[in-house]
Amino acid sequence: MNQTKSKYHHGDLRQSLIEAASRMINEEGIEGLSLRKLADRVGVSRTAPYHHFADKNALLCAIAAEGFRRWHNEAQRILSQTDLPPHTRYRQFAQGYIHYATRYPELYDLMFGRTIWKQASATEDLKAVAYPSFQHQVDITRQWQAEGLLPNSLDSLRLAQVTWGTLHGLARLVIDGIYADSSHIDEMVDTLVDLVCPPVKSLR
Amino acid sequence: MNQTKSKYHHGDLRQSLIEAASRMINEEGIEGLSLRKLADRVGVSRTAPYHHFADKNALLCAIAAEGFRRWHNEAQRILSQTDLPPHTRYRQFAQGYIHYATRYPELYDLMFGRTIWKQASATEDLKAVAYPSFQHQVDITRQWQAEGLLPNSLDSLRLAQVTWGTLHGLARLVIDGIYADSSHIDEMVDTLVDLVCPPVKSLR
DNA sequence: AGCAAATGTTGACGGTGTCAAGATATGTGC
């Protein structure tokens, strides 16, 4: 029933749309994505997508949600390297974050840009993935504090906002092509780490 | 010749467009601005603006340029308070930055968002204002280093990218309504300052 | 087999940015 793909009902439009849209977004940017071009490329009529997504925003939210899941996996991979000293792990986390953002700049813009979050247009599905991701950042920060990497005296939530905000800001400077260049990522991260947790009193 | 505004040639459409557009952007957001609505509100036909701006992008660049000039004035005002200790001035600068961003969120998005910078669509006029503004951040950073506020051991450019990136990131988190709330700005800035230049060895 | 639901299609509406061609006012040189 799903073997030879005749031209009956296409099979799984929903996933095809997400994939094709992701590809188009990565190639031409979010602004360059139109539902009509997308439908055309997938080979269906303009309004077919509306049977799988309420509107364009819902499609974007679905793509963003997948971006969150992918980043979560990547972050877990980095943070689970318990054999590395905290200092190194922190640096790798920071580098991983910005590299992820710069490898999929349009996706990152979708995940954290105002297109979605500004006027509360996030889907429930998206929130269900994104909010825990935000909370996760606080948990990680608390752990860094416990490891002595960040000062224990500061409030964890505020500290999480600042540390994440810093990564977010650097990522945006790079992917928005403003004042920072992707070839300087590692140097910038090094500078950041040196600035935020410099002493490493226990070692040096 | 310019006293009673009859309906001849409108007088100074260009400035009227910029002002009306700024107002509309602040009210409904960048996405909500259309040249047709704008022209309608100002009382001219749809294509009249094209005699003053090459296209919509040029209009947005002109508005952004004014945003840069205004922020530059604000920054100068803060930094010229030489009677305050560096530490306090730094805090005020950071607070001023984020407050400026949150007071005109749509303008800030325009100034630093990818709408303009992503695919190098910035006007020459804009660049002429924006680039010196970026450079200014480096100068300020160098001064902070000279004052002992930031470590002298780090490269000024990288340090400027990091410090500005941090402010930029926090500002974006707040104005994009994601994970941070405008009522926490001061606390976040305090946390940031404590984190970045904590010891104040000379005093404590 | 038959019926309901899922899925896909064409047609249409109002909105957008912008180009081309024409109209009108302004300013300048004589």
Next chain:
DNA sequence: GCACATATCTTGACACCGTCAACATTTGCT
């Protein structure tokens, strides 16, 4: 004061866009 170039503004048109309504087809269930 007149003529002409220039700046400015208008209407018409085109190609897009997102999305709704109505209709057609396929699928799955009983």
